[in-house]
Amino acid sequence: MPLIVKDYTWTQTESMVYLRVPLKGATAEHVDILSTDEYLKVHFPPFLLEAFLFEAVDEAKSTAKIGNGVAVISLPKKIHRLWDHLVLNDKQTKKEIRERALQAHMEKTADGRKEKAVKKQQEKKYALETMMKLEQEERDLIQKMKDEEREKATAELEGWKKRQIQTAVEKPPINLTNRDKVQTLHQASHGCSVNPGEHISVHLFLIKIVLHPMKRLASGSRKEQLDLPAPRSSGTIQIKFTPRVFPTALRESRVPEEEEWLRKQAEARRAGNTELAAELKDLSDEERNPDWLKDKGDKYFATGNYQGAVNAYNLAIRLNSKIPAFYSNRAACHLKLRNLHKALDDTSKALDLLTPPVADNASARARAHVRRGTAFCELEVYTEGLQDYSAAIKIDPQNKVLQADAHRIRQIIQGCITGPEN
Structure with missing residues (x-):
């Protein structure tokens, strides 16, 4: 049985109740x-x-402050008047109140999980939309630059074409020698005689295409620069x-x-404790190995020698107090020996060391919760036991044995069946 706290104090006003625990x-x-x-x-x-x-309080406005070794709890009254007592004494009423409180707490926890999941989904959606918007802006900027x-x-190319046409129009008139060459070329191409004064457009075309390159080849001293x-x-x-x-599996x-x-x-x-090693210098090398001691304790437990197993785990913990398996296994031995409060302490210590919760320590956390429950x-203390069993089921939701045990505990809490006889 847990130790009931009786040395608390309480004071009240017409609107508030204060507890000091x-x-x-x-x-x-x-x-x-x-x-x-x-x-x-x-x-x-x-x-x-x-x-x-004794009467209803405002749950939403209730507060608790912990410090200097005490917990100060402030409870606003729904009806402003002085109470005759702090608590009720009727057993049946207590049972009904406990059941309602447990049900309300479970519903509140479920609503909190749903609200957290919805908020997380909304944050993911907002982040995705923001990234898509930024990417679209980046693409638009790149397209604008292109x-x-x-x-x-295009403007530079059009300007270059215009300059080429203007340069061709402003070329100086050709001399007689050049015109004779053009006439000879034209006659050779058409097979007939041509008057030097006729077909000026053809002459200009031939001058631009044929004569100018021939002049550049013939005269090495003057080289025409192309525009x-x-x-x-x-x-x-x-x-x-x-x-x-x-939201892929890797990123989650x-x-x-x-x-x-x-x-x-x-x-x-x-981790090694040099002072402890000096203290236990008379032990053999195996007896100073925490892993060897754990295996020894496991063997003692399997053969029913629970006290021997406790002794082995005790020495292993003295050598290395940071391994959660030592505390969890020792808690199993205390359960067999009916050292229930020691089992609670060991399982709580094991759960403290089994952080952060990851897949590698999931089975160990489930075992610790079951043993503490x-x-x-x-x-x-069935309410606390049900919480630990629920935590174990959350880790291993497919375990039918745990589900059956949790169902039986709920029935005990609701008064459907009686608890185990001691």
Whole structure:
């Protein structure tokens, strides 16, 4: 059974109720507070405070502050008047209030998970739309730069064509020798005599196409310069690609948490206590190896020697206190020996070390939750036991045995069946 907290104090005004609960050395992360409009529970293993309130309070405005070894809980009253007592004493009423509080807490937890999932989906959708918008803007900017470069190149080409036509029109008149050459070429091409004064357009064409190249070849001292367009200016277009984030399995994996878990396990394996090694210098090398001691404890447990297994795990923990399996296995031995409070302490320590929660330690977390839930149920603290069994089912949802055990615990809480006889 848990130890019931009785040394709490409470004060009230017409609108508020204040509770001051001493935590007996427990830290804030180990304090579990559950509050509804008619029920209050403060749990810090192995201590428990359950308050079935005299009248209804405003759950949404209730607050709790933890510090200096105490928890101060403020509960606003729905009806402003002084209470005769803080808690009710009717057993049947307590049972009904506990059931309603448990049901309300489970529904609130489920609603919170749904709301969190919807919010996460909306954030993903907004991020995807924002990235698509940025990519479209980047594509539009690149297309605009391409269009400007195309228009610039087209304008330069048109200007060059105009300059070529103007240069051909402004050529100086040819001399007689050149005209004779043109006439000879024209006669050779048409097979007839041509008057030098006729067909001026044909002459100009032949002068441009044939004579000018012949003049350049014949006279090496004078080289006609072609009117070519100036080289295009060089430049660099900066192209940036927006990284795409798709909700694939790889990006949703827990690689950082897994690496953190492996790092912690490696550090725990490397950890060595030189002072303890000096203290235990009379032991053999095998007896100073925590892994060897764990295997020894496992063998003792398998043969039913639970106290021997506890002794082996004790020494293994003294040598290395960072391995969660040592505490979880020792908790199993304490369950067999009916050391239930020790089992609670060991499973809680194992769960503290099994962080962050990753796939590699999922089975170990499930076992620790089941063992702690079993210890709670043996102590007849079925509400806490159901929470641990629910946590184990969340890790292993296909386990039919766990589901059956959790169903039986719910029936015990609801009063459908009685608990196990001690």
